[in-house]
Structure formats: C-alpha cells, structure tokens
Amino acid sequence: MLRLTRRQVLKVLGGATVAAAAGGLPRELVGWVQAQEPGRALLPRPGRRVVIVGCGISGAMCARTLRKLVPEVEVVVLERNPSYVSGPSHVDYLVGLEDARKVTVTFDGLAREGVKLIRAGVTGVRPGESRVLTPQGFVEYSVLVLATGLVPAEHEVRNLLENRRLSPHAWTWAGTVELRRAVEAFNGGTFVISVPPPPYKCPPGPYEVACLVQEYWRNKGVRAEVVVLDSSDRPQPPLLADLWRRVLQEKGIVYKPSFKVVELDPTTRTLISDRGERQRFDLASVIPPQRAPLFIEEAGLGAPFVPIDPATFRSRTQENVYATGDVAASPYTKSAFTAFLQGRNAAYHIARALGRDRGDPDPVFNQCWPYTSSKEALLVEVAWDREGRAIPARNRTGPPSAAHVQARKSWEYGILRAAYG
Ligand SMILES: Cc1cc2nc3c(=O)[nH]c(=O)nc-3n(C[C@H](O)[C@H](O)[C@H](O)COP(=O)(O)OP(=O)(O)OC[C@H]3O[C@@H](n4cnc5c(N)ncnc54)[C@H](O)[C@@H]3O)c2cc1C
Incomplete structure (x- = not known):
C-alpha cells in the first residue's frame, strides 16, 4: 500500500x-x-442582491420577473445542473412520447437578461450572516429565495436505496431515464407502482405512469399486470378520485388503497406495507416520500418543507427569506403550473419589500391535464385567492379527452418559454 x-x-x-x-x-x-476553502466570497459584497437557489421553473420565473420589476437590483441564481428538464414531460419521455431535447432548457436566456448564474450546489445557509454556502465559496444576499424543489427521501423505505435497480422511479430525471430502460426491457409479469403519502410533486403522476406503461406494453404485445399501491385511501388529487377509480377499473389496473410501502424485500421481490401486507413484483417503481433538501432543515428554515406566508411567499421565521414552488409549505399543489406562478408572484412581493410597489399579480391557479393514455388526458383546475385560501366554487374537472392532450403540450412549451426566454 x-x-x-x-x-x-x-x-x-x-x-x-x-x-x-x-x-x-x-x-x-x-x-x-x-x-477546502469555503471561506471565499464568490461575488463582491452586494449593494442590493437577491440570491435564488435553484433554477427550476419557479426559480427561473422569479429571476426573470425580478429583472423586469427591479432592474436596478442584482439577481444571482445558484443552480447545480447545467440545464433543466421540464417535470411534466418525465412521463411523456418514459414511453417515448417526447424528445428530451424539446423539453430541456439552458439558462442562456436568463443570462442574456442580466441574471447572474453560478453553477454550484448549495450546501448550507447561514441566515444570521445572510450567506449561502457552496463548496466553492459563499455568496451574500439581501434577500434569499429558496426554489430547490424537493428531494426523494429514499431512505424512508427500507432497502430501497440499496436496490434502486429493482425499483427506478420518474420523480428525478436520472430515475426517469433508468425507468424508461427498465420499461423497454420488461418482458412480462407484474409491474407495481406505489404512491407516497401527500404532499408529493404532481399528485396525478403515479396513475398517469400506470396508464401509460400499460398501454406501451399492450402495443408491444408484452403481457403485464399493472398494480397501483396507494398510501392514501383514494387516488390523488382528491378532486380526481372518482374519475381515476373509473379509468383504472376500465383498464383493468389493480388499485390497492391505504397501502403505504415501507420496505422492499429484494430476495422475494416483495413490497411490504406499514400494516404488513405484501405485494410481489417483477418490476417495481416505488415513489419515495419527498421533502426539502437537508441543508434547508439544517439552517433551521423548515422541515419537511419551508413554512411561508402563502400571500407573500415570505418565510415565517426569517424576514429576508422567501420560498417558492414545491419546497414551500403552502396550500398550493406541488406542480409546475403553481411553481411557475408562485415564482412570478414572489418576485412582486420581493420588489415591494425592496421599495418598488408594482401592484398585485393574479392569484396562484392550477390547471393540469393528466394522461389516461397517449391519446387522452383528464382535466383538473384548482383556484386560490390572494391569501392562498381555496375557492372550491372555481374547481373543475373534465373526463378523458384528446383536446386535453393538446392543451397540456402547448401549456408546457409556453411556460418553458416564459420562464427561460
Ligand atoms: C413525473 C412527474 C410528472 C409531472 N407532471 C406534471 C404535470 O403534468 N403538470 C404540472 O404542473 N407539474 C407536473 N410535475 C411537477 C413539476 O415538475 C414540479 O412541481 C415543478 O418542477 C416544481 O418546480 P420547482 O421550481 O419548485 O422545483 P424543480 O423543478 O424541482 O427545480 C428545482 C431546481 O433546483 C435545483 N437545486 C436543488 N437543490 C439545489 C442545491 N442545493 N443547489 C443548487 N441547485 C439546487 C435543481 O437542480 C432544480 O433545477 C411533474 C413532476 C414529475 C416528477
């Protein structure tokens, strides 16, 4: 040695x-x-600087809106990846309905508009010193926006981390690529997808995956039984519960409510629930519970999500910290649609806090078109007022329709353009 x-x-x-x-x-x-040298400042001491962690759909929209509302304020975005793959298209990509290049964006458009981008994974926040930490050094802020999205807590399901190969999932991009390979290679048997306890990102996503992979295998002549194990007592979101039950039943997809997966037994290829029920599989896709990245919890900014005032997106514990999108503990659905609008609206409130009142943006709204097959999708719409209170009278659902597929795709391309330029 x-x-x-x-x-x-x-x-x-x-x-x-x-x-x-x-x-x-x-x-x-x-x-x-x-x-070894995290003590270095990555940028000179700020005048007024908003630092955004995460250039997903919410962080990007917040940055872009801030540049328009308060052009005199420096906007810095820290993002660990060189590009961003749109969340809704994870399910399309899984079964070959979308070319990944069409839904992957770079941050060049934001840079052209004067947003300063730093490629770095944030590892800590020191709220007392108004600093975010990275392995390369620190960045000081006047206002901090947390827009990191969520991380899958794989360790909360026993043996899942060690056996990812048996159970890839589409709730990260790397996992989506892995699951697509497994779906393509599958030559028959039982496929089991499990739904974590809410809130998790994209409530209808697991049922969409079940419908799409079943259709994909049928078209290929692969004999597959598809099983959905749900931590909840009904399909999500609750507004779509009856429609989903009907769709799953018509397709012959087995639905087991109140089955919260807590363990994967790799030797018998079995998923085990918190009540000891067992489900065998040939290919599994356990979607883990989801939470804010650990550095946020360690900074005392909240766990499992960041508590905010849903009217302003301001942290309930730190005056100069905001959180938008999935990472926020808010009444808004964890979806790309609301993350996009939350990013925009947070920018208005930050501008006001910095002394530039630009009026009140429209309240957050959610519209979603979950696939029931490659040709049809459902519709669900949810509305809130400016304080984040639900307005049930404005909620709406719609049955499977080809028009919803069209609406879904044009909406997704549209928000990518609006957020990234
Ligand atoms: C399978 C699937 C299907 C979906 N379908 C739909 C749909 O049909 N409709 C819909 O509206 N929504 C859908 N969603 C949900 C949607 O993608 C998310 O709700 C949305 O992306 C949340 O946006 P965000 O900006 O909050 O977080 P993200 O999009 O997760 O972005 C967070 C960004 O922060 C970066 N980041 C994280 N931690 C750090 C760090 N420490 N340092 C630096 N950068 C960091 C990440 O790299 C990422 O770029 C789907 C999601 C999935 C997984």
Whole structure:
C-alpha cells in the first residue's frame, strides 16, 4: 500500500492548489481542492442582491420577473445542473412520447437578461450572516429565495436505496431515464407502482405512469399486470378520485388503497406495507416520500418543507427569506403550473419589500391535464385567492379527452418559454 508522510501530503495538496489555479487538474480534484476553502466570497459584497437557489421553473420565473420589476437590483441564481428538464414531460419521455431535447432548457436566456448564474450546489445557509454556502465559496444576499424543489427521501423505505435497480422511479430525471430502460426491457409479469403519502410533486403522476406503461406494453404485445399501491385511501388529487377509480377499473389496473410501502424485500421481490401486507413484483417503481433538501432543515428554515406566508411567499421565521414552488409549505399543489406562478408572484412581493410597489399579480391557479393514455388526458383546475385560501366554487374537472392532450403540450412549451426566454 502507498503510504505518504504528512509532509508529502501537504506537498501534493500545495501542488494541486497551484495546478488547479492554472487549470491543470481534472475537474473532480479542482472541486475537492476548492472545497477546502469555503471561506471565499464568490461575488463582491452586494449593494442590493437577491440570491435564488435553484433554477427550476419557479426559480427561473422569479429571476426573470425580478429583472423586469427591479432592474436596478442584482439577481444571482445558484443552480447545480447545467440545464433543466421540464417535470411534466418525465412521463411523456418514459414511453417515448417526447424528445428530451424539446423539453430541456439552458439558462442562456436568463443570462442574456442580466441574471447572474453560478453553477454550484448549495450546501448550507447561514441566515444570521445572510450567506449561502457552496463548496466553492459563499455568496451574500439581501434577500434569499429558496426554489430547490424537493428531494426523494429514499431512505424512508427500507432497502430501497440499496436496490434502486429493482425499483427506478420518474420523480428525478436520472430515475426517469433508468425507468424508461427498465420499461423497454420488461418482458412480462407484474409491474407495481406505489404512491407516497401527500404532499408529493404532481399528485396525478403515479396513475398517469400506470396508464401509460400499460398501454406501451399492450402495443408491444408484452403481457403485464399493472398494480397501483396507494398510501392514501383514494387516488390523488382528491378532486380526481372518482374519475381515476373509473379509468383504472376500465383498464383493468389493480388499485390497492391505504397501502403505504415501507420496505422492499429484494430476495422475494416483495413490497411490504406499514400494516404488513405484501405485494410481489417483477418490476417495481416505488415513489419515495419527498421533502426539502437537508441543508434547508439544517439552517433551521423548515422541515419537511419551508413554512411561508402563502400571500407573500415570505418565510415565517426569517424576514429576508422567501420560498417558492414545491419546497414551500403552502396550500398550493406541488406542480409546475403553481411553481411557475408562485415564482412570478414572489418576485412582486420581493420588489415591494425592496421599495418598488408594482401592484398585485393574479392569484396562484392550477390547471393540469393528466394522461389516461397517449391519446387522452383528464382535466383538473384548482383556484386560490390572494391569501392562498381555496375557492372550491372555481374547481373543475373534465373526463378523458384528446383536446386535453393538446392543451397540456402547448401549456408546457409556453411556460418553458416564459420562464427561460
Ligand atoms: C413525473 C412527474 C410528472 C409531472 N407532471 C406534471 C404535470 O403534468 N403538470 C404540472 O404542473 N407539474 C407536473 N410535475 C411537477 C413539476 O415538475 C414540479 O412541481 C415543478 O418542477 C416544481 O418546480 P420547482 O421550481 O419548485 O422545483 P424543480 O423543478 O424541482 O427545480 C428545482 C431546481 O433546483 C435545483 N437545486 C436543488 N437543490 C439545489 C442545491 N442545493 N443547489 C443548487 N441547485 C439546487 C435543481 O437542480 C432544480 O433545477 C411533474 C413532476 C414529475 C416528477
């Protein structure tokens, strides 16, 4: 075994720092060397600076709106990925209904509008010092916006992390690519998808996946039994419960309510519920419970989501912190439609807090067109007032229709254009 003395280690690290500065090292090592120096400010001390963590649909829309409302304020977005894949198209991609390139956006449009983008994964927030931390250094803020979306808590289902291969899911992009490969390779048997306890992103998503993969296998002549295990006592969202029950029954998809998966047994390929019920599978897709990234909880900004005032998106614990989109604990559905509008509306409230009153934007609204097959989709609409109170009289649902598929696609391309330019 190679042994290095402390002196030799320091020499190597010193050399690495010099070489990294000269750009002579592999990227991973540059990152590692820089990670030892988190005390560096990545940007000069701000005048008035809004820092947004996450350039998903909500963060991007917030950044773009802020540039229009308060052009004199510096807007900085920290995003760990070089591009963003639209959430709704995860289900389309799974069964070959969408070309991933058409729903993947870069951040160049935002940069052209004067948003400063830093490619970095945020690892911490120090609210007392108004700083966000990254392995490369810190960034100071006057206002912080958390728009990170959610992370799947795979560790909450026993053996799931260690056996991802047996049970990929579409609630991350990497997982979607993996599940598509598994769906394509599947040559028959029982496919089981499990629905986590709400709230999770895209309430109708799991039932859409069940319908689409069943259709895909039928068209290929693959014999598959499709089973949905639901943590809830009815399909989600509750407004669509009756329609989903009818659709699933007509398609011969087995639906088991109140079945919360807490364990995957890899040897018998069985999913086990909190009440000890068992369901065997050939291919599974356990959708884990979802929560805010750990750094938010560690900063004391909230868990499992960030508590906010739904009227202003301001944190209930920190004056100069806001949260929008899925990561916020709010009455709004965890969906791309509301995340987009929340990002826009948060920008109006931040502008007002910075002394520029630009009026009141329309309240948040949700419209969703969940697939029941590649050719038809349902409709669900939910409305809230400016304070975030539900307006049940304005809720609406619609049965499977081809027109809903058209509406879904043009809406998705439209919000991507509106948020990313
Ligand atoms: C399978 C599926 C189907 C869906 N279908 C629909 C649908 O039909 N209609 C609909 O309206 N919605 C749908 N959604 C939901 C929708 O995609 C999400 O609700 C929406 O994307 C939330 O937006 P967001 O900006 O809050 O978070 P995200 O879109 O998750 O964006 C968060 C961003 O933050 C970045 N980030 C996270 N942590 C860090 C960090 N520490 N440092 C730096 N960057 C970070 C991420 O890389 C990401 O770019 C679906 C979702 C899924 C998974």
